[in-house]
Amino acid sequence: MNSLLTNQTPLPAIVKPYRDHLGQSHVLVIAKASWRISTDRMAPAEKQVPLHMEPVRLRIGDFELDTAQCEAVRQRLDQQVVWIDHDLMPPKPAFDVIVAGYATAPPKHAEMFIDAGIKIGENTGSIRAHTPRCWQKSWLGYRPRPLSPVVRRVPVSYAFSDWSEGFDIDPGKDGPDVVAYLPWIESLHASAKRRGHARAPAGLGYWPENAAHRRIHAGKYDDEWQKNVSPHLPKSFNPCFFNAAHPDLQLKSAPLPGTAIRLVHLAPQAILDCSFPHLNLSAQGRTAGGEMLVPVSLKPDTLTIEPDEDRFSIVWRALLPAGSAQSAVRTVRLFRS
Incomplete structure (x- = not known):
């Protein structure tokens, strides 16, 4: 049975039942708040x-792309x-930092190329965003050839990185007459170099479930799971799977x-500064028998920065024990603490 939410904050929030990979039942509490980057203040409640009840999806063709970029992804625009x-x-085991935006050259x-990145305290994530390039064969072997002399905006998405859902960087793989394009965004870490560019998938944004650093936590979906556990998660599932940021973030x-x-070259302004806000949220359950449970603190676990929208958002989460019969949680009160 679903619990009812009494939301004593102006923030979007929800409660829903949740069964974890060990078979335990919980009441999941989720809340979200948004701030303006430029003012470092919370946006009005109506804004x-x-x-997000489902992922926000974009067509590659709907990104802000120049002519050379469109040509490099011509087969992938849809x-x-x-x-x-x-x-x-x-709740996520680690704290995700995700940038939904573009590496942007200063006016x-x-x-x-554009070197862009984010710094949060002592933690950093950085990339080099290139103009579209393709492999060109010469007597020295294959060398990158730029398709445009400059680049102004590059989406910092997995779709433009070096992996199966981005760019295949190996020249000649599909035949000598097929143009092989290089990834637009690459890691600045010198430890992952090959043929003069980085091999490690790079990006400051969301990473999908089949990305290597997420897939290793998905668990085993074998015959035993199919017969005895499906459709629930396998016991070998690791909650680290829910972390969707690049490992560096x-x-x-x-x-x-x-x-x-600090955001560097991720907006028309070369540098944007703000700070992590102070906001504590708690949830208190009330059982079917009328008992008020001890309040539980929600923990922030996701920061999503949208530089073009001049905002960042933080999501808080907590799990309450669902209980049963008279001890079952029937209402949840969300409040600032």
Whole structure:
């Protein structure tokens, strides 16, 4: 049975039943709040970003692309890309930092690549965003050839990185007459170099479920699971699967209030500064028998930054024991604490 929510905050929030991979039943509480980057203040309640009940998807053809970029992804313009994930998952073990935006060259300073990144306290994530390039064969072997002298905007999405759902960087794989394009975004880490460019998949945005660093936590879906567990999660499932940020941007814990956040070349302004806000949320359950349970603190576990929208959003989550019969949670009160 679903629990009812008494929301004593102006924030979007929801409660729903949740059964974990160990078979335990819970009441999942989710809340979300949004702030303006430029003012570092909470947006008015009517402008709060709603909870996403399903992923926000974009066609590659709907991104802001220049002529050379459109040509490089001509065969993929109708491909759907998850831009922002849905919010209906349980608490995440790590703290996700996700940028839904573009690497952006400073005005009047467009070059063949843009170095962009984010810094949160002592944690950083960085990429190099290139103009479209393809492999060109020469007597020295294959070398990257730029298709445009400058680049101004590059989406920081997995769809433009080096992996199966992005770009295949191996020249000649599909035949000598097939043009092989290089990824648009690459890691700046010098430890992952091959043929003069980075091999490690790079990106500051959301990563899908079949990305390698998420897939390893999915568990085993074998015959035993099919016969005895399906449709529930296997016991070998690891909740780290729910973390959808790039590994560089999965923090061990949420930033402390006041922690400085700096965005570099991720908006028309070369540098944007803001700070992690101070907001504590708690949830208190009431059972069918009328007992008020001990309040539980919600933990922030996802920061989504949308530089073009001048906003960032944080999602808080908590699990309450569902109980049964007279101890079953029937109502949940959400409040600032």
